[in-house]
Amino acid sequence: MRTSMTQRLAAGAGIVVLLILPQLVQERYFLHIAVMAGIYTILTLSWNLLAGYTGQLNLGHAAFFGIGAYTSALVAMKLGISSWFGLLAGGGLAAFFGFLLGFPSLRLSGPYLAITTIGFAEILRLVAINWVDLTRGSLGLSGIPLLSPIRLGSWTMKFYYERDYYYVVLAAVLLTYYCIRRFTHSEFGVSLQALRDDEQGAQSIGINTSRYKLTAFTLSAFFAGIAGALFAHFARLVSPDTMSLHVTFDTLTMTMIGGLGTIAGPILGAVALTFLSEWLRTLEDFLKMDIRLVLYGLLLILTILFMRGGLVGLFKGLAERFRSLQRSRNIGVDHD
Amino acid sequence: MTDILKTEHLSKKFGGLCAVDDVSFALEENLIMGLIGPNGAGKTTLINLISGAIAPSQGRILFDGKEISGLKSHTINNMGIARTFQVVRIFSKLTVIDNVMAAMVDRRQKGPWRLAFESVTEGLTKGAGTSKDRDAAEKLLEFVGIARYRDELAENLPYALTKRLEIARALATRPRLLLLDEPSSGLNPAELVGQIALILEINKQGITILIIEHVMKVIMDISNRLIVLDYGKKIAEGDPQTVYTDPNVVQAYLGSESHAAH
Numbered sequence: 001m002r003t004s005m006t007q008r009l010a011a012g013a014g015i016v017v018l019l020i021l022p023q024l025v026q027e028r029y030f031l032h033i034a035v036m037a038g039i040y041t042i043l044t045l046s047w048n049l050l051a052g053y054t055g056q057l058n059l060g061h062a063a064f065f066g067i068g069a070y071t072s073a074l075v076a077m078k079l080g081i082s083s084w085f086g087l088l089a090g091g092g093l094a095a096f097f098g099f100l101l102g103f104p105s106l107r108l109s110g111p112y113l114a115i116t117t118i119g120f121a122e123i124l125r126l127v128a129i130n131w132v133d134l135t136r137g138s139l140g141l142s143g144i145p146l147l148s149p150i151r152l153g154s155w156t157m158k159f160y161y162e163r164d165y166y167y168v169v170l171a172a173v174l175l176t177y178y179c180i181r182r183f184t185h186s187e188f189g190v191s192l193q194a195l196r197d198d199e200q201g202a203q204s205i206g207i208n209t210s211r212y213k214l215t216a217f218t219l220s221a222f223f224a225g226i227a228g229a230l231f232a233h234f235a236r237l238v239s240p241d242t243m244s245l246h247v248t249f250d251t252l253t254m255t256m257i258g259g260l261g262t263i264a265g266p267i268l269g270a271v272a273l274t275f276l277s278e279w280l281r282t283l284e285d286f287l288k289m290d291i292r293l294v295l296y297g298l299l300l301i302l303t304i305l306f307m308r309g310g311l312v313g314l315f316k317g318l319a320e321r322f323r324s325l326q327r328s329r330n331i332g333v334d335h336d
Numbered sequence: 337m338t339d340i341l342k343t344e345h346l347s348k349k350f351g352g353l354c355a356v357d358d359v360s361f362a363l364e365e366n367l368i369m370g371l372i373g374p375n376g377a378g379k380t381t382l383i384n385l386i387s388g389a390i391a392p393s394q395g396r397i398l399f400d401g402k403e404i405s406g407l408k409s410h411t412i413n414n415m416g417i418a419r420t421f422q423v424v425r426i427f428s429k430l431t432v433i434d435n436v437m438a439a440m441v442d443r444r445q446k447g448p449w450r451l452a453f454e455s456v457t458e459g460l461t462k463g464a465g466t467s468k469d470r471d472a473a474e475k476l477l478e479f480v481g482i483a484r485y486r487d488e489l490a491e492n493l494p495y496a497l498t499k500r501l502e503i504a505r506a507l508a509t510r511p512r513l514l515l516l517d518e519p520s521s522g523l524n525p526a527e528l529v530g531q532i533a534l535i536l537e538i539n540k541q542g543i544t545i546l547i548i549e550h551v552m553k554v555i556m557d558i559s560n561r562l563i564v565l566d567y568g569k570k571i572a573e574g575d576p577q578t579v580y581t582d583p584n585v586v587q588a589y590l591g592s593e594s595h596a597a598h
Contacts, residue, residue, distance in 0.1 A: 178456075178459070179456055181459075182455040182456045182458070182459040183452055183455055183456070185455075186452075186455030186458070187441045187451050187455070188448060188452045188454075188455045189455070190430065190434050190437055190438045190441070191438055191448070191451070193427065193429065193438075194430065194435075194438040197426075197428050197430060198425040198426065198427055198428075200389065200409075200421075200425055201427065203388075203389075203408070203409035203410050204387060204389075204409055204413060204418070204419050204421070204425070205418070205438065205505060205506070205508070206413035206439070206443045206509055207410055207438070207441075207443065208408070208410045208443070208447070208448075209410070211447060212448045214448075215448040215449055215452060219452060261429070
């Protein structure tokens with residue numbers, strides 16, 4: 001649980017690299033993908049809080065993403081106030097819906113909960129398609145304003161280029177990472193994991209599992225809503241597709257391949273698969289066929305069959321094997 | 337002596353089956369009461385009722401004079417009743433020490449929202465994990481004799497030790513009454529001796545115990561009082577020696593002669 005000195009140094013170095021990355025690689029296309037990777041990282045981290053740490057298979061995560069995106073976009077377009085308020089409103093409304101979606105989880109679990117949450121996201125997607133007056137239906141909202149400039153005295157920070165969004169999203173990712181790491185590595189997180197492993201056992205030691213589940217749903221949805229809001233102001237186009245099942249399954253695949261129920265896993269999975277899918281896009285143009293989803297599916301199946309702990313589990317296993325090999329060499333005994 | 341636990345005409349029906357049928361008994365503080373009976377007699381159902389895992393169909397349960405029948409498990413645990421399970425229910429993907437830590441959270445004071453909020457603010461002011469709790473958890477692991485497995489995943493423990501972990505976890509909630517559902521099932525004779533010593537030691541610390549047990553040696557050695565259930569009904573109650581020779585009890589266990597023929 002405690003972080004060692006080397007871990008701290010590695011984390012510090014990582015943050016420095018992330019901070020100077022836009023100076024090293026100034027290509028706008030690259031930064032665009034980096035921003036999307038960041039948004040997906042917030043999605044996977046928040047989904048993992050529910051699925052990985054609380055054991056609640058929520059397949060309606062895209063709904064929270066979409067609620068955040070639409071809310072923030074509409075606040076900026078219709079009310080004309082600072083888009084930063086819209087960002088918070090997006091997170092807040094998503095959190096509220098997360099709280100509501102938590103209620104079925106008090107009675108349902110496993111596949112039944114999964115189906116219910118899919119239904120929830122589909123209903124919201126249909127609402128977005130049919131509430132034309134507000135959402136412009138399947139055309140979606142376009143021309144969403146950029147993030148409002150921040151003025152501090154005479155100094156103004158504007159958000160126009162990919163690089164500017166890179167820093168905003170990086171800040172959001174770090175904040176999400178910090179919060180979710182703290183949630184999971186604390187008394188709160190231990191309680192969530194306890195109810196994940198055995199609900200009746202958790203109740204027997206005084207855990208009000210209902211309240212913990214509702215809290216986890218609310219918090220998870222909040223961060224997904226923030227991710228959606230950031231996406232809205234970055235892409236400047238929000239359509240009902242933001243709530244479609246494929247957003248949820250992208251999130252799920254990234255988290256599973258990275259490592260469910262870990263902190264590094266979702267980050268690793270989101271970054272790796274976002275860049276991979278961009279690379280595949282060029283390959284698709286060349287092959288003239290849609291292989292991205294095929295590959296995602298294949299990777300997911302392989303992960304479940306041979307790599308249950310995801311990439312993180314794989315690395316941990318290798319490190320463990322390496323350490324025990326070293327140990328046995330030092331003692332001079334054959335490693336059996 | 338005061339009665340810490342009392343049931344009055346307690347019944348639980350599952351459809352047409354009366355798993356617990358009009359059971360009344362009282363348990364004095366600081367005693368060890370044994371709960372025995374043939375398979376399917378309703379022993380575990382009775383413990384499930386007291387611990388709040390299920391709600392009674394009829395009757396009342398009083399803990400320390402307060403009615404607890406129908407309250408939720410977590411509320412009942414917060415009031416001071418802890419339990420173990422016949423088939424262990426440990427948190428398999430948590431480490432041994434975290435299994436105990438999960439039970440130590442002061443839930444009488446703090447709900448999930450406050451804990452989540454504090455986890456974020458605490459990270460800013462100090463490191464993770466309060467060491468005071470960790471020390472206490474470690475003491476409990478030492479007490480039940482599994483301290484050296486503290487950082488193992490609970491799922492990697494051998495079965496006998498998971499039973500001990502469950503006891504440590506139950507004790508971490510600081511109960512006044514401990515319900516043990518067959519703590520010695522699946523143990524070999526050597527482990528059995530250790531388990532008996534452990535239960536007596538827990539009782540010495542002032543914790544009242546209600547224990548379900550199939551192994552007669554265990555129940556005769558440790559309990560001050562016995563109650564016997566058969567087909568959901570209480571058929572005998574008293575000190576172990578008297579109950580042991582009670583004709584009703586003998587018949588329930590060995591069957592009448594016509595049963596023996598099968």
